[in-house]
Every structure is written in C-alpha cells, then in structure tokens.
Amino acid sequence: MKPPQGPSDHADLTLDDEGWLAPAAHIVRRPSPNHDARPDDESPSLLVLHNISLPPGGFDGDAIIDFFLNRLDYAAHPWFENIRGLRVSAHFLIRRDGAIVQFVPTCLRAWHAGASCFSGRERCNDFSVGIEIEGTDDQPFTDAQYLSLRRLAHAVRTRHPISDVCGHEHIAPGRKTDPGPCFDWARFAREGGWRPEQLPGPPPHGPSGLQQ
Numbered sequence: 001m002k003p004p005q006g007p008s009d010h011a012d013l014t015l016d017d018e019g020w021l022a023p024a025a026h027i028v029r030r031p032s033p034n035h036d037a038r039p040d041d042e043s044p045s046l047l048v049l050h051n052i053s054l055p056p057g058g059f060d061g062d063a064i065i066d067f068f069l070n071r072l073d074y075a076a077h078p079w080f081e082n083i084r085g086l087r088v089s090a091h092f093l094i095r096r097d098g099a100i101v102q103f104v105p106t107c108l109r110a111w112h113a114g115a116s117c118f119s120g121r122e123r124c125n126d127f128s129v130g131i132e133i134e135g136t137d138d139q140p141f142t143d144a145q146y147l148s149l150r151r152l153a154h155a156v157r158t159r160h161p162i163s164d165v166c167g168h169e170h171i172a173p174g175r176k177t178d179p180g181p182c183f184d185w186a187r188f189a190r191e192g193g194w195r196p197e198q199l200p201g202p203p204p205h206g207p208s209g210l211q212q
C-alpha cells in the first residue's frame with residue numbers, strides 16, 4: 001500500500017497555455033499519440049468522468065498507461081484481446097492512490113467518449129475533457145481519488161469554460177456504464193462546489209434512456 005496523500009499534495013493545480021498540468025508531486029506526464037485538434041479549436045465545456053482498470057478489477061501495474069500509449073503487451077493477460085488494436089486516450093487518469101497521469105493537453109482532443117451525445121450534441125470528444133478514474137463499476141473509489149478529482153476538476157474549470165459534468169454512461173447510454181453506481185456524485189458536487197443543474201440526473205435505464 002502506498003501512503004495516503006495529504007491535502008497539500010495537489011494544492012493549486014494549474015493548466016498551462018496548452019492545457020498541460022504544471023509539474024507537481026504525484027503528477028506524471030505521458031504524452032499519448034491518440035489525440036488530434038479540436039474542431040475550430042473550441043475550448044471544452046464538458047467534463048466527462050470514466051472508470052477503467054486493466055485487466056478489469058486489477059489495480060497493479062501500468063497497463064492503462066501502456067494502453068493509452070499504444071504499447072500494451074496484449075499477451076500479458078487474456079482479457080487484453082478484447083481491446084487489441086484500439087486507439088484511445090483520455091486527458092487524465094487518476095490512479096487508486098490519487099496520482100494523476102496526463103496523456104493529452106486539454107486544448108487538444110482526446111479519444112475517450114466514442115459515439116456519444118450530450119444535450120443533443122454528438123461527438124462529445126470535440127468539446128469535452130475526459131478523466132479516467134482507476135476503478136470498476138462495483139467498487140468504491142478511494143478518498144485519495146476524490147481529493148485528486150476535486151483539485152483536477154478545479155484546475156480544468158479554471159482554465160476552460162466548463163458548464164457541465166457527466167459520466168460516460170450518461171452520454172453513451174446502453175453502450176457504456178462508467179463511472180457507474182459506486183461513483184458518489186453527491187460527494188463530488190459537495191467537495192467541488194458543483195450546482196445540481198451542472199450534474200447528471202439519475203442514470204438512464206432501459207431503451208427509453210437511449211439517445212439517438
């Protein structure tokens with residue numbers, strides 16, 4: 001077990017002109033080739049939260065990082081065949097101990113949302129920042145992760161005109177389930193000062209919740 005992080009470890013996180021986090025303790029930069037320009041250089045207005053673990057439920061090692069850098073050893077675990085050849089990324093990953101890994105600067109488009117729709121607008125990658133939280137749909141996230149998420153979200157909304165936050169499950173219902181029922185939206189809202197109208201309502205259930 002790594003020691004828990006104190007509140008000062010991520011104090012005053014800031015994004016530079018390109019959208020990279022300034023160097024700080026427990027901040028790691030791993031530039032991913034899986035990105036491109038945002039159409040019209042739009043500044044992102046949506047924050048999308050995800051969960052990921054590779055293999056699912058495993059929190060050891062750097063498979064997520066390798067995956068986003070297109071260098072995952074697919075032979076290392078049978079489940080990795082499910083994602084062979086995918087070219088994806090997120091702007092950030094928050095590991096179980098709260099460490100933050102950045103793959104793509106926020107001014108550029110990361111490839112995290114796929115086919116998606118928010119408030120009638122498709123291709124959410126165009127106008128969103130994606131944060132992966134290391135975890136699963138059925139395990140609580142750690143206190144260190146909520147702390148890092150609060151500070152990271154603050155840095156993003158200071159740099160960009162973020163008006164809304166949602167989960168991948170809300171913009172790709174029926175296809176995606178993350179961050180899932182264990183993510184505590186009320187805690188996220190309380191700790192980050194988000195208003196209810198900026199956050200998703202109850203998750204969609206069944207075909208009626210599907211967006212075209």
Ligand SMILES: [Zn+2]
Pocket residue numbers: 049050051112168176178
């Ligand atoms: Zn996702």
